[in-house]
Amino acid sequence: MSRPAHRMATDQARFRDIVRGRLREDLRKYLQSSELIGRQAGRVISIPVPQIELPRFRFGGPGEKGGAGAKGKPGQGKGEPQDGENGVGGSGDQPGQHPLEVEVEIEELAELLGKELGLPRIEPRGCKKLWVEGGRYTGVAPEGPNSLRLFRRTFRQALQRTIASGEWDPADPRVVPIPADQRYRAQRSHPKPQSAAVLVHMMDVSGSMGREQKDMVRIQAFWTDTWLRSQYESIEVVYIVHDAEAKEVDQETFFRVRESGGTKISSAYALCRDIVRERYPADQWNIYPFHYSDGDNWSARDTKECLRILDDELLPMVNQFAYSQVKSVYGSGQFKVDLDHHYGEHEVVVTAAVEDRMGVPEAIRKFLQRGR
Amino acid sequence: MVITRGLGPKLESEAQRIEEAARKAGLDFFDVVFEALPAEDVNAVAAYGGFAKRYPSWRFGMDFERLQKGYTYGFSKIYELVINGDPTLAYLVKTNSLMEQKLVMAHVFGHADFFRHNIWFAPTDRHMVARMEHHGERVAHWMGRLGRTAVERFLDRVLALDTLLDPYQPQRERWNPGAAASPYDLLEFLARKAPLEEWQVELVRMVRTEATYFLPQRQTKILNEGWASYWHSKLLTGGILDDSEIVEFSDCHAGATADTNGLNPYKLGLELFRSAERAGEDLFALRRKHNDLSFLDEWVDADFARTSTFFARQMVQGKAWQDVKEALLQSLAWCGTPQIRVRNLDAEPGQVWQLEHVHDGRDLHQEDAMVILGDLARLWGSPVVLATKLAGNAVEWRVDPNEVVESGAA
Numbered sequence: 001m002s003r004p005a006h007r008m009a010t011d012q013a014r015f016r017d018i019v020r021g022r023l024r025e026d027l028r029k030y031l032q033s034s035e036l037i038g039r040q041a042g043r044v045i046s047i048p049v050p051q052i053e054l055p056r057f058r059f060g061g062p063g064e065k066g067g068a069g070a071k072g073k074p075g076q077g078k079g080e081p082q083d084g085e086n087g088v089g090g091s092g093d094q095p096g097q098h099p100l101e102v103e104v105e106i107e108e109l110a111e112l113l114g115k116e117l118g119l120p121r122i123e124p125r126g127c128k129k130l131w132v133e134g135g136r137y138t139g140v141a142p143e144g145p146n147s148l149r150l151f152r153r154t155f156r157q158a159l160q161r162t163i164a165s166g167e168w169d170p171a172d173p174r175v176v177p178i179p180a181d182q183r184y185r186a187q188r189s190h191p192k193p194q195s196a197a198v199l200v201h202m203m204d205v206s207g208s209m210g211r212e213q214k215d216m217v218r219i220q221a222f223w224t225d226t227w228l229r230s231q232y233e234s235i236e237v238v239y240i241v242h243d244a245e246a247k248e249v250d251q252e253t254f255f256r257v258r259e260s261g262g263t264k265i266s267s268a269y270a271l272c273r274d275i276v277r278e279r280y281p282a283d284q285w286n287i288y289p290f291h292y293s294d295g296d297n298w299s300a301r302d303t304k305e306c307l308r309i310l311d312d313e314l315l316p317m318v319n320q321f322a323y324s325q326v327k328s329v330y331g332s333g334q335f336k337v338d339l340d341h342h343y344g345e346h347e348v349v350v351t352a353a354v355e356d357r358m359g360v361p362e363a364i365r366k367f368l369q370r371g372r
Numbered sequence: 373m374v375i376t377r378g379l380g381p382k383l384e385s386e387a388q389r390i391e392e393a394a395r396k397a398g399l400d401f402f403d404v405v406f407e408a409l410p411a412e413d414v415n416a417v418a419a420y421g422g423f424a425k426r427y428p429s430w431r432f433g434m435d436f437e438r439l440q441k442g443y444t445y446g447f448s449k450i451y452e453l454v455i456n457g458d459p460t461l462a463y464l465v466k467t468n469s470l471m472e473q474k475l476v477m478a479h480v481f482g483h484a485d486f487f488r489h490n491i492w493f494a495p496t497d498r499h500m501v502a503r504m505e506h507h508g509e510r511v512a513h514w515m516g517r518l519g520r521t522a523v524e525r526f527l528d529r530v531l532a533l534d535t536l537l538d539p540y541q542p543q544r545e546r547w548n549p550g551a552a553a554s555p556y557d558l559l560e561f562l563a564r565k566a567p568l569e570e571w572q573v574e575l576v577r578m579v580r581t582e583a584t585y586f587l588p589q590r591q592t593k594i595l596n597e598g599w600a601s602y603w604h605s606k607l608l609t610g611g612i613l614d615d616s617e618i619v620e621f622s623d624c625h626a627g628a629t630a631d632t633n634g635l636n637p638y639k640l641g642l643e644l645f646r647s648a649e650r651a652g653e654d655l656f657a658l659r660r661k662h663n664d665l666s667f668l669d670e671w672v673d674a675d676f677a678r679t680s681t682f683f684a685r686q687m688v689q690g691k692a693w694q695d696v697k698e699a700l701l702q703s704l705a706w707c708g709t710p711q712i713r714v715r716n717l718d719a720e721p722g723q724v725w726q727l728e729h730v731h732d733g734r735d736l737h738q739e740d741a742m743v744i745l746g747d748l749a750r751l752w753g754s755p756v757v758l759a760t761k762l763a764g765n766a767v768e769w770r771v772d773p774n775e776v777v778e779s780g781a782a
Contacts, residue, residue, distance in 0.1 A: 003413050004409070004420065007424075008416040008436050012436055015433030016433070052434060054431075100438055
């Protein structure tokens with residue numbers, strides 16, 4: 001008998017298809033909510049989906065609260081499949097229904113995103129060579145799994161050792177390998193062209209950036225990450241927060257941190273420049289700085305300094321520089337005006353204004369539509 | 373006789389020993405086949421509703437996904453799965469401990485006895501495994517011929533109707549083979565009269581057959597689990613357990629019969645049988661003639677309510693036991709689903725199909741009802757009207773087949 005779990009594969013695949021269909025329909029919703037953030041593990045994102053129930057005649061009119069309806073059918077609250085099931089015993093100490101989670105590969109989610117927003121694929125600037133571990137099993141190593149043991153090599157080694165140590169007796173030609181004689185097939189590392197990219201997310205965390213503004217930033221960062229991850233073989237992400245000063249932080253802090261104080265955007269740009277110069281040479285990396293702010297820079301002089309860093313130092317290194325201005329009650333929004341005035345329709349610089357969550361998908365589209 | 377697959381010599385001899393003890397105690401069952409499978413496979417069988425081979429459907433995939441996740445993360449695990457039939461099939465999870473396996477096997481013999489002797493199971497098809505497999509082949513065949521989506525969509529539509537049966541019809545037909553069709557049997561009505569294609573009629577009857585097979589399980593959930601729990605406890609503590617296993621057994625038994633927030637059928641069922649035993653009742657006679665509804669109706673009184681945690685928990689909130697009982701009975705009546713019947717059994721295709729919700733004080737969930745009415749109208753090919761009450765006022769909901777509400781699934 002074939003295993004039931006194997007036969008189930010078809011039904012499971014079909015269910016996942018249906019869920020993906022739903023996901024496609026609901027993508028706009030996800031593009032405006034932070035629901036998927038933090039659900040990523042490696043290259044997989046687990047997405048909570050509501051149980052898909054067949055509609056049935058059931059009780060529950062408008063006046064039907066509590067009473068018998070709330071009493072629960074037999075089997076509820078037992079972690080069991082619905083009734084009609086054949087005497088299935090649950091272990092009985094857990095709540096009944098767990099929301100389902102369906103795992104979707106980043107590539108797949110990115111593909112949905114690309115279709116939804118009409119994004120072109122990115123052509124990496126040139127081919128960057130990185131050393132890649134692993135590859136073909138053409139080498140020999142003294143350690144490894146038994147399944148990769150090289151029998152002849154091992155014995156040749158043992159023979160050499162036997163002869164060298166003077167134990168060899170032609171009358172009794174016995175060769176017994178000891179652990180040090182074992183030889184195994186091994187991977188050989190070699191240079192391989194690989195496309196790599198680094199994203200630098202810079203966020204203004206001055207007092208005027210509220211929770212909602214940060215949420216909009218989170219959503220944009222998540223989706224641009226997702227897209228770029230699907231376009232490059234390897235991705236690194238750098239997070240920078242700034243008020244009047246800039247510092248590099250981890251992802252957790254980036255989204256949680258609550259700072260206050262003035263805003264000096266140039267501090268972030270300078271830090272970004274330094275990090276890129278130090279760790280991500282432009283001839284090996286595709287570089288994508290993103291800056292999120294409510295556009296209320298401290299002084300016109302600092303804005304001038306920003307433009308200088310961009311023009312002279314940052315822009316020549318990067319694939320694209322993106323500035324997203326999220327609207328806040330306190331923000332003047334002047335910075336975007338200044339950028340647009342300075343660059344106009346620039347090849348490398350792209351700016352977007354996000355009024356509210358509804359505007360997030362459009363901003364993401366603007367950032368990614370150039371295929372750079 | 374007990375037949376085993378993949379159990380290993382130790383469990384096999386335990387199975388023989390437990391069977392002997394069960395028979396000695398008076399339990400009587402068809403042959404029982406125990407098969408030990410990895411948890412993943414038991415989850416798959418459970419998602420298939422207990423049957424290893426069924427028709428292809430995404431819904432099984434969804435249930436499997438949920439069971440498998442629950443198992444992986446340790447939220448829940450299935451101990452056992454037992455299928456009413458001759459022979460009675462039972463699946464054991466390979467990774468369970470020896471004590472758990474012994475408990476499960478004793479539990480299974482309790483179910484097997486209940487399946488064989490409870491009268492509500494008497495009309496069930498005892499060879500359902502083969503029939504389900506045949507249904508699966510038929511559906512796969514149609515899918516091959518007509519395309520997966522078309523068949524799946526029709527199947528989903530019909531499955532949403534699988535509560536529209538008369539739970540007492542199988543019993544009626546058993547006593548009176550020429551019994552007239554029940555006005556509550558909407559599936560039978562559709563199969564007989566609706567303007568459907570041949571395969572569609574066969575599929576409607578198929579869904580009806582499967583739903584009918586599962587009916588007694590829904591009618592006797594509390595008693596069936598109570599009976600099995602009564603016996604696993606009695607047999608195991610009556611000599612099957614090793615002294616060293618007592619603590620593990622107590623833990624496991626307490627987990628299964630825990631006092632949960634809702635209704636735990638294991639717990640309430642066990643309470644019922646224990647209380648009847650104390651009163652000197654013939655337990656074997658009770659398990660033969662009752663379903664949940666009739667037993668609770670007959671047995672629950674002030675004394676029982678005081679000793680039952682399910683009742684006591686609600687009584688301390690100030691409810692009278694009579695009201696708790698009444699609400700419980702109502703929630704179990706008609707298998708917990710609304711009673712819908714056909715008004716014009718003589719309706720012909722092209723005419724309006726008139727249905728009536730037999731209102732028992734609980735209103736229908738209107739949104740879902742409209743979707744179902746849409747499905748019914750599409751199958752019937754003409755308008756469908758349902759008479760019901762909403763907040764005390766008589767209302768009629770009418771759906772035309774061409775202004776149909778899209779079903780939520782698929």
